[in-house]
Amino acid sequence: MAPRAKDTIEEIELDGNRWFSDYDIFYRNLADALDGTAELRVKPAEAMRVMKVMEAAFESDRTHSVVPCHL
Secondary structure (H helix, E strand, C coil), X not given: XXXXXXXXXXXXXXXXXXXXXXXXXXXXXXXXXXXXXXXXXXXXXXXXXXXXXXXXXXXXXXXXXXXXXXX
């Protein structure tokens, strides 16, 4: 792939005080919740639902079959 032409690139200054990924936001919130200064944005029950779906998806891939997912 050829390099991009300079006139198609815009350079912008980034604010170092902002979070730039969901991981930053998630783990900052987790740390604040552990400190008692914030409420968890992602509740344990919500995380468990996602994990159940992921486990069912992996099992379905492994067995090449439909796997029920009881939420």
